[in-house]
Amino acid sequence: MILIDAVTKRYPDGTTAVDRLTLEIPDGSITVLVGPSGCGKTTTLRMINRMIDLTEGRITLDGADIRDQPVNALRRSMGYVIQNAGLFPHRTIADNIATVPRLLGWDRRQAKTRALELMERVGLDPALAKRYPYQLSGGQQQRVGVARALAADPPVMLMDEPFSAVDPVVRKGLQDELLRIQAELGKTIVFVTHDIDEAIKLGDMVAVLREGGKLAQYAPPSELLTAPSDPFVEDFLGTDRGVRRLSFFTAAGVELTSLPIVAVDSTAEQLTERTLPALDLGKTPYLLVTDTEGRPLGWADAKLRAAGDTALTPYGHSFTAGRDSLRAALDSAVLSPTGWAVAVDESGRAVGVAAQETIAAAIRDAHAERPVLLPSQVAEPDGDGGPAGTAAEDAAVPVRPDGAGA
Numbered sequence: 001m002i003l004i005d006a007v008t009k010r011y012p013d014g015t016t017a018v019d020r021l022t023l024e025i026p027d028g029s030i031t032v033l034v035g036p037s038g039c040g041k042t043t044t045l046r047m048i049n050r051m052i053d054l055t056e057g058r059i060t061l062d063g064a065d066i067r068d069q070p071v072n073a074l075r076r077s078m079g080y081v082i083q084n085a086g087l088f089p090h091r092t093i094a095d096n097i098a099t100v101p102r103l104l105g106w107d108r109r110q111a112k113t114r115a116l117e118l119m120e121r122v123g124l125d126p127a128l129a130k131r132y133p134y135q136l137s138g139g140q141q142q143r144v145g146v147a148r149a150l151a152a153d154p155p156v157m158l159m160d161e162p163f164s165a166v167d168p169v170v171r172k173g174l175q176d177e178l179l180r181i182q183a184e185l186g187k188t189i190v191f192v193t194h195d196i197d198e199a200i201k202l203g204d205m206v207a208v209l210r211e212g213g214k215l216a217q218y219a220p221p222s223e224l225l226t227a228p229s230d231p232f233v234e235d236f237l238g239t240d241r242g243v244r245r246l247s248f249f250t251a252a253g254v255e256l257t258s259l260p261i262v263a264v265d266s267t268a269e270q271l272t273e274r275t276l277p278a279l280d281l282g283k284t285p286y287l288l289v290t291d292t293e294g295r296p297l298g299w300a301d302a303k304l305r306a307a308g309d310t311a312l313t314p315y316g317h318s319f320t321a322g323r324d325s326l327r328a329a330l331d332s333a334v335l336s337p338t339g340w341a342v343a344v345d346e347s348g349r350a351v352g353v354a355a356q357e358t359i360a361a362a363i364r365d366a367h368a369e370r371p372v373l374l375p376s377q378v379a380e381p382d383g384d385g386g387p388a389g390t391a392a393e394d395a396a397v398p399v400r401p402d403g404a405g406a
């Protein structure tokens, strides 16, 4: 664990960049420092690896004061990734990644093997190994930056706005990759961003800082969204925090019906068989038409379809039952021209549809839930303090946010 204990940083000109900050950063998780420009995020991060000396307080790593450790050894135990990757322009990609292993005395062959292995791990084609940084896209360079920080397998990774300089699509890819790598390697990651959506997506814990380097709130993201500590945090979270909070609840409890689902090759009799109960049910004059494998194709007007009309209306997008969040289910219903969300299984086959009212009921159940646990705690078998028991609670099990629509 990294403990930042009542730490203050005053620069020589008198600026207080960080003011009596205390944070317990748990092992094997992602802790995000977020806040407006100038609130002391970078200063805090750099005090952890002693690129900046703190003025008061102390920082410990597994109980030992970082000032008692040789600074080079400390820094090598902490991978460091910055915006624009900070690669050495005159070294190849492989040599960039192998920098720290070489400094640690690995032989050339060993370091190269490690570099190639890491390129694969961060989603880079090893064929790029001989290129130079300028021959890579911004997103690829950031991946190299992550690979370089991982090269000596440090237990801690410090990441300072590593994905800020790339476009939103690439950025989402890099975020997903980081979560995947973290799930595999379980590093202790301290991640700085000014983007609250990024903080909520990546963080197991999120520290919101305010100007003057003061801690405004330190909590799991779901708790931030549920109970911001004051108007500053509330304002920083933005207006749609209710919808974003739904990312933390699985849609597994949303009641589905398969009544209005018909295959594209259904006979007139089969259509009638389906259409009548579907119309009874509701109140929906629509049928969801699937291909012969059961994958959704679009909505059809039930009566017109029964009369031989083959026109289909696009269904928007589906959500994966059992995996996606309530936010994804709601989004699916909101985008659906019929107001019915289409649920599919892992192979993309339609398993049912859910009306907006049904999803609204699941959302009400989610709102009744207590603040949500760390994803790592959710995975624990005894589920200490986690939601369990009633059907309503089962409908509201916390999940890692999927960032739907983010």
Ligand SMILES: Nc1ncnc2c1ncn2[C@@H]1O[C@H](COP(=O)(O)OP(=O)(O)OP(=O)(O)O)[C@@H](O)[C@H]1O
Pocket: 011, 012, 013, 015, 016, 017, 035, 036, 037, 038, 039, 040, 041, 042, 043, 044, 194
């Ligand atoms: N070397 C320095 N000397 C004096 N003041 C400094 C120095 N470095 C940073 N500061 C000030 O300390 C405060 C915190 O800076 P810091 O870079 O830690 O903020 P930040 O939250 O990372 O900001 P940003 O999101 O803009 O990168 C700011 O007011 C900044 O101007």
